[in-house]
Amino acid sequence: MTLITRNPSSIAPPQARYSHSVEIPANARTLYVSGQVGVDTQGTLASTIEEQSENCWRNIKAILEDAGMSLDDLVRVNSYITDARFVEGFRIGRDRVITGDHIPASTLVVVSGLATPDMFVEVEAVAAKV
Numbered sequence: 001m002t003l004i005t006r007n008p009s010s011i012a013p014p015q016a017r018y019s020h021s022v023e024i025p026a027n028a029r030t031l032y033v034s035g036q037v038g039v040d041t042q043g044t045l046a047s048t049i050e051e052q053s054e055n056c057w058r059n060i061k062a063i064l065e066d067a068g069m070s071l072d073d074l075v076r077v078n079s080y081i082t083d084a085r086f087v088e089g090f091r092i093g094r095d096r097v098i099t100g101d102h103i104p105a106s107t108l109v110v111v112s113g114l115a116t117p118d119m120f121v122e123v124e125a126v127a128a129k130v
Helices: 049-066 084-097
Strands: 004-006 021-023 029-037 074-081 105-110 121-129
Touching: 029 049, 049 074, 049 084, 049 121, 074 084, 084 105, 084 121
Parallel strands: 074 105
Antiparallel strands: 004 021, 029 121, 074 121
């Protein structure tokens, strides 16, 4: 499936690795991924922002693959971190899993907390596939 990314020249370009918008073709199948936190396959929470971010993205990748999709099918991503100083670490962990040129629409928000104080990041996603 070809997702159409839209970054109009009439507004400033994206300031990081994301697209301003992504259009889903007609008749596409849509998958909504619940917020994933930085736990590994055994349910153990990693101790650093980089590791937690990487685990979030590995979990999302596994969920997509289970649905017959891939990271290239991501349309929208909402990411939540608990400290603005974690932005770089979040990106490092993400980029260990996400490679290539596909860049979904994305929002990154700093929040005061997640489900437990030792969680630094949570990522939810939407994917689409024809």
